[in-house]
Amino acid sequence: MFGLGTEGIVKKYQTDLKTYIPPNMSHTAFDKNMKKNRYKDVICLDKTRVVLQNGESDYIHANHVKGDPFLNPFICTQGPMQITVNDFWIMIMQEKVSNIIMLCNVREEGKNKCFQYWPQDVGSSLTFGDVQIKCAEVDNSKDTTFVISVLQAENRNTRLTIKHLRWKEWPDKGVPSSVLAPFRILKIVRQSLNRATVVHCSAGIGRTGCIVAIEMALQQILSGKPLAY
Template identity: 45%
Template sequence: MFDTRSPTQDRQQKRNQQVTNLEKRPRSICQTVAVSGQTTDVRSSQRSAALIRQLTRCVDWSGPERLCQQHEEESRFSKKQSKGKTGAKNTPSLCREVSEEKPDSKMQNHPEGAVAKVAANAHTEVGKWCIRAVNKGIDGLREEFNKELKTYAPPEMSVATFMANWDAGRSRYKDVPCQDKYRIVLKWPGSPTDYIHANYVSTPIAEKRFICAQGPLDCTTADFWHMVLQEESENVIMLCNVVEKGMAKCAQYWPLDEKEVKTYGDIEIKNMQVQPLIPTEPNVRFSLLQLKWTEGGKPKEKQVRHYQWTDWPDRGVPPCRLTAMELLSRVRGTKNPIVVHCSAGIGRTGSIVAIEFIMERLQQAMVCEDMGEILKDLRNQRPYCYDVDGEEQLFIRPLGVRRE
């Protein structure tokens, strides 16, 4: 008997089956946890099931490949729709090179690299984490964070280099010191100092997974790019605006407009292309930057992806639900340090890093129930990161937990 289904119907059936299989797994986790007595409220149990399904998709989404496939499918659909129409434009795939000037063939919008493989029992830890988050709610989590972290700083923290450079105007806020341990030491030839307000932060899959930095000052823009090049970083995430509520929060350290060229110290930067993160998230701007400089008398070039999240208020929560997950999916594949900064480099910066830190722990089936200890681990590397004034809502809200 012949199969009369069209290829489209066949693909749709496969997708539906994949979704069904995916949803079966977390539901069973929720039912198991609920039966064991950890949660008895029906609404909490139902909310936990939805939360587990959401977080399981995020944990399974260990790299950009699925997103690329989605954009490829959208592109193919657009081409079919426009076929035969004069002057119709095809939607470009975000997985392809975006520069008209043929950027480095090694540079991709969605690189593959240090992506954690999902452990076989990861979804059990997802279930435990979700049940705990739902039962506590936003208010309970805020109380826990305030109790555990409000005044926490690394024991015997040294900030000697920060203090030595304070009068030189190379730090933004005196009450946000940069500790000596884990600090990035600049080694760029000709640099007047080795100091920059930035620290390495490790995660379960990489020792130098992130660089958390303050927003560059006018006098440190060149040093910022020296750091990016020295650490061979491919991605920069900016979580603030240059000016917020009439106050300077960060220097304009990159050319804002497409095709614009600016020079910062000994580095020339051209903005090759500007586009939103995805069409539904216009408040995150993606720019592909081409850097040029001279090293040892030889010309060098490098491309860096720059993401600016423009509607995240300082000490507040942005309106977008899943923007953090979308953004992290774009940078997750790199093997080199991901540079993240806001203004001070602790609140908004710490929130994004904390989300990825937890995601990587869940992917590897590591226990995540003691949030206080996990966030202390982050603060031991970047003191005062993850501000407790609202950022916990961003961390929990994308996964579906809400205030009662």
């Protein structure tokens, strides 16, 4: 692989790896719910997908990532769209999510990347379906790279306090200016052991995958266990 050079690696990805699906993996729900997929070439596998229990359908483009070496489970998902934002909050309440890591902006380079699914100003609120979300606190003083909001979300059965961590300066298909920001963000979410953290960018694979891969590598190193992959 290293002998291919940069252009060769890109070509290899475009021709072989981009469309690769692991053996014995299906994506039937993805195929049946195309209007709920932000990108038609970003597949959601059936085996690990989040199954909604109380939505209009059981589908959302989101997948569980958990097990060794992670200390707490992750859910990787696409940026919510207007037609999927209700499903997004159904998932948050169902999975009792403690943190949401947002790695994109609502608009980037003049294009919509994510629907405005959370209230930004202290005291403001939004309602999606039967879930009401209120912004209780905003703290952007500690680090100019990301904004931490405390959201209170409730429906008829559940009330959650959620930390919303929005990384403002990671360009799509680019390199972030801060190399320490992911470590600060991951340190925060580790405080919520055994509760899920949702991670999303626009597609839910690029920037999202990087953050989860960093945590996986860190925990593997700290565990001292040999790789078993």
